[in-house]
Amino acid sequence: MTGRAGGNGPGPREALPPGACAPAPPPDTDLSIGSENTMSTGSGPVRRVVRIVNPLGLHHRVADRFSRTARQYACTVTVWNGDARADGKSLWDLIMLVAMQDAEVVLEVDGPDSLKAVDPLVEVLASPGGEDYTI
Numbered sequence: 001m002t003g004r005a006g007g008n009g010p011g012p013r014e015a016l017p018p019g020a021c022a023p024a025p026p027p028d029t030d031l032s033i034g035s036e037n038t039m040s041t042g043s044g045p046v047r048r049v050v051r052i053v054n055p056l057g058l059h060h061r062v063a064d065r066f067s068r069t070a071r072q073y074a075c076t077v078t079v080w081n082g083d084a085r086a087d088g089k090s091l092w093d094l095i096m097l098v099a100m101q102d103a104e105v106v107l108e109v110d111g112p113d114s115l116k117a118v119d120p121l122v123e124v125l126a127s128p129g130g131e132d133y134t135i
Contacts, residue, residue, distance in 0.1 A: 044110070045108045045109060045110035045114065046108070046109045046110070046114045046115060046118045047106060047107065047108045047109075048106070048107045048118060048122050049104055049105070049106055049107075050104070050105055050106075050107055050122055050125040050126050051102060051103070051104050051126065052099050052100065052101055052102065052103045052104075052105060052125065052126075053101065053102070053126060053127075053128050054101060054127065054128055054129040055101050055128075055129070056101070056129065057098075057099055057100040057101050057103065058094060058095070058097060058099035058100075058103075058105075058125070059095075060091075060095060061129075062124065062125075062127065062129065063091050063094035063095050064091055065124050066079075066088065066094060066121065066124045066125060067088065067089055067090060067091045067094060069117075069120050069121055069124055070088040070089045070117070070121060071089050072117075073109075073111070073113035073114075073116060073117035074111055074112050074113045075109050075110055075111025075112060075113045075114045075117050076088075076109070076110050076111055077089055077107070077108070077109050077117065077121065078107075078108040078109075078110075079094060079097060079099075079105050079106070079107055079108075079125075080105060080106040080108070081097040081098070081099045081103055081105045084096070084097050084098070088107070088109075088121070105125065107121055107122060107125060109121065
């Protein structure tokens with residue numbers, strides 16, 4: 001047993017062949033905390049850097065709420081955690097990002113609804129959660 005959920009199969013980081021990695025976010029944008037890339041014409045992607053503040057990270061409930069919100073808009077939604085990339089409309093892709101508390105993820109939204117979608121999506125990612133963390 002290797003300590004991963006399920007115990008025997010490859011973990012999320014070992015799922016790629018040796019030497020392969022997910023493509024990095026496009027380098028043409030300042031992705032420092034608080035930076036914005038909002039193309040008012042809708043001619044390019046909107047990007048935000050968001051800090052995960054939820055003590056449980058981007059866990060199932062948050063990822064589910066995010067993917068449901070993303071599916072309401074006519075646009076592609078991509079979330080990056082380092083080199084790992086997720087389709088923001090896929091619950092399982094989001095969970096496989098393994099974004100823990102204080103991780104800084106890059107949200108990229110591209111399409112006709114990108115300007116309408118980015119703020120609600122940032123709100124979900126940056127939400128402290130409201131769950132009861134006591135055991």
